[in-house]
Amino acid sequence: MFIITHDLEAALICDKTAILRQGKLLEFDTPQRLISSLPSGGLVARISIENLDQKVIKTVQKFDSVKNVLRVGNETIEVLMENFENNLPKLMKYLFENDVKIYSMSRDIANFRRFFQIRIQEEEEKENEVNIYEKNSEGGIIS
């Protein structure tokens, strides 16, 4: 059975999920395998932060082992990083030191929606890099 859907929760009932972008098949595998291919097997720190804005998100991104930061709510981000168990306390300490005010933190496993967001984002970034490279090589404006 094939289900085409925008409803990412539907991945829960799927044996395999196909992710397509611009006519290309990016992934075709079980949702569990896809999620566990994320950094640290898909472990996420869900952090609620006072006055969350782009600046705070940049601060989080600057932390060395952080791989992905997803804004999942008005005041909430989900953070994926390498070597999760070791780095989570270090990340929290780093945030305190940088005056980021944390309401709460919980740990979880990423769901399929997060995998989808990350995978599509990754592809868009790759494309942007290529575009910049092409522009530079055409215009020759590289300093």
Added chain:
Amino acid sequence: MGTSKSLEEVMVLVENLNVTFGENQVVNDVSFNVKQGEIIGMFGISGAGKTTIIRVLTCQIEKKNWSGNVLVTGLNPSKKKNHSKILSNIGYVPQLELLNLYFELNPMANVEVFTSTYGLDKRKAKETAEKLFKILDIPEDTWKKRVSRMSGGEKKRLSMAIGLIHNPDVLFLDEPTTLLSCLN
């Protein structure tokens, strides 16, 4: 013993599928296969090519627009002579009900039209339809009403019943959850 082998049977095979409409390449070198019993979810933002791939598999895109090796229940949709066999092996529920329902007929009359094209026994088809209508929660007082008078959700569920009526080997659902409330 026999079953374990048939469970491994490949129902849909897609190798190096490319679909082009004029200058636009809408599907780019896609390959995958689906075994019997597997549920496949296809995800992607609008325009990613999901519906186009399904339309190739359901014999709705002319061969001149696509290339690659495709088998649906062992049959190649590039050959026109395979189309009627493929279409009787699969069920297809399109995104828009108006593509597979006759709005001026009632649900039971729709069932008759479709099952007669599949060559199913009339009485048996009616029994199956009643079962499916009950499972899909299509209220009995709408069975004799014109489809055009049914609600959006009822139309969608009727469209699913029609897609399932001939007990297909492979079922294709295009955006099945639009219009349905969480209770359904």
